[in-house]
Amino acid sequence: MGRRLILVLVPLVLAVASLEASAQISFTASVDKNVVALGDTVVLTLTVAMSGQGQLPDPELPPLIGFDLIYEGGTSKEFSYVNGVMTTSESRRYVLAPKEEGEFVIGAATLRYGGSVYRTGPIQVRVVAASQLPEQVPTERENFFCTLAADKEEAFLGEQVNVYFRLYVRGVQLVGEPRREGPATEGFLRYDLPFTIGREIQNDLIYEVVKLPIVLFPLETGEFTITPVVLTGEMKVPLPRRSSPGVLRDFDGFFRDRYTVERYRLVTEPVTILVKPLPDEDKPPFFSGNVGSYSFEVSSKPSQLKVGEPISVTMKITGEGNIEAVNPPVISDIEDFKTYEPEITTNVVEKEPVFKGERIFEAILVPQRPGRQVIRNVAFSFFDPEKEDYVTLAKGPFEFNVLPAPVEPMRRVVAVETGPGKTEIKVVGEDIGPIFTEMGSAGRPGPVEGVGFLASLGVPPLAYAFLAAAVGKKRRLASDVAYARKQRATRDARKRLAMATRALKRGDGAVFCGEMTKAVTGFVADKFGVPSAGLTAVDVREKLTSAGAPEDLVKRVTDLLEACDYGRFAATAHTPGEMASMLDGARYVLSELQRVLGRSGVADDR
């Protein structure tokens, strides 16, 4: 019974016997197992199918040698229409229990209808001891396994690849949700779709199949391995039955499951996919990586507008491929337009077996100048992996009549007095001022610079410096007598010498000597700041010696003074030649005294 429950998914037909049937009646018999353990049961199914209308006849059971009829398991009816003809079939199930071990034959069942007799073929059943029957633990390969497979082994970069993970289950009861690890899909953009449950026939066996689709879009070229899926979990494993026969004990077991829970681990094989690069040949210059098969529509509005108003260009891409990653088309001739990032809307209709949908780009263009503006074309390029070629779709031209912009409402910006000495710029309008109608003077707005600039900066302070020095000197001369005498000493000495020269020319020896004496003593008196009157040659010697004048100079000065003294009192003491020599001597000593006692030389005033 427990085994019967396990087989609730789909009963397995191991042996079918068919009978020659009339064109209208088919009568078949089958058992659910050809090998049965003593103590177990076997289900005999008699199926009557009749085409056309009519009451189905009841079959007659065959002789059941070696078996007891436990009960009739029920009747199921089925109706079908094939080529306009209705067919009715009825299946009756009989549960039999073997009496003893051995080889038995379930004889032919009989059906009488319309004067004809229909019989099924004999069915062989082997009854064995319970211990001789293999454990009914599902093996991985037979009743419980999983696979991982891709719908293609090679794909272009960006081309859709579908990978399917399938879990096959037959006669196995899982405990809880299985735990899945993987697959890893490095190098791909991946979309995991919801799983589906269905039935598949593998090796004539019906399986319940859980299918998990994974949609991949390759992001890189090369060979990639999709790692295996590992599925782990727990499942119920039925325990073998006790070998003692007996309907009652079996009846008891009929209502009580006997199983254990075991862990399982299923691993698929990895999947390798080769991703090929897109060809370089014939690649459009503005190709942006779109792969698939698409159609393309473009519309724009309005066609007449003013400068500064927007134009909406709607570009719709529809088709198969990774529609969510489609890049926008290229609009030509937009140099005179201000452009903004397009608004994008994507609608995916289906993802597997083919990703398909539509993607809409709405671009805004704002014309910057009036007149007739033309966009020659809007182009969209993609690589079609089916054709293995690039496709470029272009729409256009699109023409627009752009009128001049309207004059904006006036709002002036003015400087407003907000307080004493304070002004604030306030916006009282929205327009800028008018343009200038006169071109004005072109010139350099930069600062004045260069040599002229530096000279203009430097000359005034220099002039002031000279003036200040001169005025200062003048003031000192007026206030400082000693300083003034020193400054005047040379000039006064020159005057005296000039007078001596005139006296020399007149031949007036006394005056000549007197002026000579005044020149020398007056010079020394001015330099030393002492009264010149009464300054004798001895005094001069002392002054000069104390000032560190050279001895020979001091001697020449005193000799000159003595000679002048002699000449003053003796008019004919010196000849004109001697007086000329004395004059030169005086110039010399004054020059030397100037050098020793102060600056400036004595000019030649002869």
Next chain:
Amino acid sequence: MLLIVVGSILLFPLLADGEVVGLSDEPLFNEANQAYNGNDFATAAEKYKQLLDMGQESGEVLYNLGNCYFRMGRLGNALVYYERARRFMPRNRNLLENIALVESRAADDIAPPKFLAVVSKGFVWHYMLNAREASLLVLAANAVFWVSLCVLTVANRRFIRATVVLFGLILILSGCSYALKEMERRGLGNAVVTVEEAAVRTGPGDYAVTFNLHDGARLRLVEARDGWYEIRLADGKRGWIEKDNVERI
């Protein structure tokens, strides 16, 4: 009288500076104006730019070009040309109002610190004079100051003392203004953002974005490096911006 004579003599080499407009460029200017009045601002801008390329850089041409950009909605470019026109005509009322209008429409509100705003108001003459006028003021103040000082040396009069103090003060202030203008002229100067939006990053390259600036934002250029400018805003913020996103004034 002496002051005027001496001042004129000292400034004479500089007063004869300047160039005279080429009358042959007037037709192009008139064509540009006609295009502007016909609302063909792009054509008008092209013609004003031709005049600039030909060396006819005047405050009027720069102002008109700024108007063209304003009409085309390009606030940053408008502000650049208005500021360039300001070097020629710093006290033109229409120009100042246009600049205020552009600034009021700029997306970024960058307010300087309060004390800086107060200082700016205190030194209003710095903004009322262009660089040339500032340098001429320095020369004039310098000449009058030193001549006054010379006169004071020989004739110590009260009004001459007052003249010396007054022009000494003018000399100092105008000298500072001139020095600031010179520093600004010889450095990278100022610039304006001329794109819709520009990212300001922490470094010159693929660094993190700290904030964004928009068309018409004013900034001071601190350093240039590898296609990037280091900038400083009036509110003290600093960062790096791509050269293509700004235009120097």
